[in-house]
Amino acid sequence: MALITRISRLFKADFHAVLDQIEEPELLLRQAIREMEDDLAAREQRLRLVSHEQEGLRAHKAELAQSLAELDDQLDLCFAAQKPDLARNLVRRKLETERATRHLAKRESTNEKSLSEQRATLEEHRITLDGLRQKAEIFTARSREPVGNFKDSFDRELAVSDDEVEVAFLREQTRRAAP
Numbered sequence: 001m002a003l004i005t006r007i008s009r010l011f012k013a014d015f016h017a018v019l020d021q022i023e024e025p026e027l028l029l030r031q032a033i034r035e036m037e038d039d040l041a042a043r044e045q046r047l048r049l050v051s052h053e054q055e056g057l058r059a060h061k062a063e064l065a066q067s068l069a070e071l072d073d074q075l076d077l078c079f080a081a082q083k084p085d086l087a088r089n090l091v092r093r094k095l096e097t098e099r100a101t102r103h104l105a106k107r108e109s110t111n112e113k114s115l116s117e118q119r120a121t122l123e124e125h126r127i128t129l130d131g132l133r134q135k136a137e138i139f140t141a142r143s144r145e146p147v148g149n150f151k152d153s154f155d156r157e158l159a160v161s162d163d164e165v166e167v168a169f170l171r172e173q174t175r176r177a178a179p
Contacts, residue, residue, distance in 0.1 A: 057108045
């Protein structure tokens with residue numbers, strides 16, 4: 001099975017290499033940047049959703065804390081009025097509210113950890129995208145340079161001055177006159 005997987009990867013790599021030769025690198029680079037920008041936008045949206053959920057959890061936790069305070073007041077009143085049946089029902093609600101508060105605290109902690117991880121990942125992706133943009137800018141600037149510049153420099157290197165022609169002419173003339 002591992003051999004088949006390796007052979008499959010080899011063929012895919014060769015096929016991708018052929019495609020790389022055919023495709024235009026500048027277009028591929030721009031497409032990669034667009035895809036990274038889309039991915040970054042989606043990650044930012046997920047981060048906003050988790051942040052919004054975190055705010056909701058905090059608000060709900062505050063409501064539960066207020067309910068616990070009210071239940072304590074009601075329990076004090078029931079015990080003062082010697083109403084044990086009513087107090088039992090309030091104790092049940094208090095236990096349920098405390099359990100819900102602990103559950104929300106766990107979810108809030110998990111969300112906070114997720115938020116910090118997502119923020120770190122988002123920052124890494126932003127840095128990567130900025131680097132890719134800079135590379136694309138350099139690549140685009142190089143690809144926009146006229147091809148004639150290479151030809152001009154090549155022609156200048158091969159160009160022969162009039163003085164060089166005169167010296168070579170005299171050498172040739174001397175060599176031929178000597179015998």
